[in-house]
Amino acid sequence: MKQPLISVQDVHFTYPDGTKALFGASLDIYEGEMMAIVGQNGSGKTTLVKHFNGLLKPTVGDVLVEGISVKKQPLGQLAQKVGYVYQNPSLQLFCRSVRDEVSFGLKLAKVPPDVIKKRVEEVLDTVGLLDKIEEYPFFLTTGEKQRVAIAAVLSLNPSVLIVDEPTTGQDFKRAYQFMEIFERLNKEENKTIIFITHEMRFTTEFAQRTVVVNDGKVLLDGLSTQVFTQVEKLQEAFVTPPQITQLALQLGSLGIRPDILKVNELYAEIKKEYQDLKVG
Numbered sequence: 001m002k003q004p005l006i007s008v009q010d011v012h013f014t015y016p017d018g019t020k021a022l023f024g025a026s027l028d029i030y031e032g033e034m035m036a037i038v039g040q041n042g043s044g045k046t047t048l049v050k051h052f053n054g055l056l057k058p059t060v061g062d063v064l065v066e067g068i069s070v071k072k073q074p075l076g077q078l079a080q081k082v083g084y085v086y087q088n089p090s091l092q093l094f095c096r097s098v099r100d101e102v103s104f105g106l107k108l109a110k111v112p113p114d115v116i117k118k119r120v121e122e123v124l125d126t127v128g129l130l131d132k133i134e135e136y137p138f139f140l141t142t143g144e145k146q147r148v149a150i151a152a153v154l155s156l157n158p159s160v161l162i163v164d165e166p167t168t169g170q171d172f173k174r175a176y177q178f179m180e181i182f183e184r185l186n187k188e189e190n191k192t193i194i195f196i197t198h199e200m201r202f203t204t205e206f207a208q209r210t211v212v213v214n215d216g217k218v219l220l221d222g223l224s225t226q227v228f229t230q231v232e233k234l235q236e237a238f239v240t241p242p243q244i245t246q247l248a249l250q251l252g253s254l255g256i257r258p259d260i261l262k263v264n265e266l267y268a269e270i271k272k273e274y275q276d277l278k279v280g
């Protein structure tokens, strides 16, 4: 059987001030997945994903990346495999230009200057910011800062990209474009993408798999289509399914499948039922 890229094994975590944030979280993540992590504020999502690249180390339990405990891998090495983009991108940006920001990790890794130049331009192009290469990151919009942070992480070519709340503070169009960038990286470069979100629309549209975190544990984990039909469990975690799924669930008594995540799927299902009725 295929080995998971990241294996989270019964992780408990307590912050230095005594706050307990994880209470036995377990999950396996495989290469090439595009996965959403949802849950109410304070449920432990960020704490959980910070374990995926060793930013936090389990108090109890273990996290294996490519089969090796994060406790045994240097942070620099883990950052090259698993990139993490912070919820607040300003925390991640500290250089005087976008170019310097995106070059930083590559310089640390002692990559030759001509290779750095090419790589930086490539990743800025990927996130649509090539025209801002000489700008001071501080003056960029929140969405642009977020994209610089993503470019900086992508420059190291990690096989896993974790993005914490990528769509916060952005209008729908921008947020959607962001999700399309991740989808492209997933489909064309086979990158494993893990994103935390409160936007259920994006979960169902872009993630095949959804993990629901509640009280520091994984409450639900599976195909997004299946996770969002588990209404009672979702209520326990204060997660509301996307509106289209809510509608499909309510139409269940008319023979409509409940595991519908997209408007066009619901339309096709209603059309089919309607035609069957006419024939019957």
Ligand SMILES: Nc1ncnc2c1ncn2[C@@H]1O[C@H](COP(=O)(O)OP(=O)(O)OP(=O)(O)O)[C@@H](O)[C@H]1O
Pocket: 015, 016, 017, 019, 020, 021, 039, 040, 041, 042, 043, 044, 045, 046, 047, 048
């Ligand atoms: N640095 C910290 N020190 C102490 N407690 C913390 C720290 N960071 C988070 N916590 C606490 O750990 C728990 C889980 O927080 P976490 O940020 O992981 O949740 P979350 O699900 O990502 O929330 P949100 O959706 O608001 O980002 C909360 O009780 C939070 O207050």
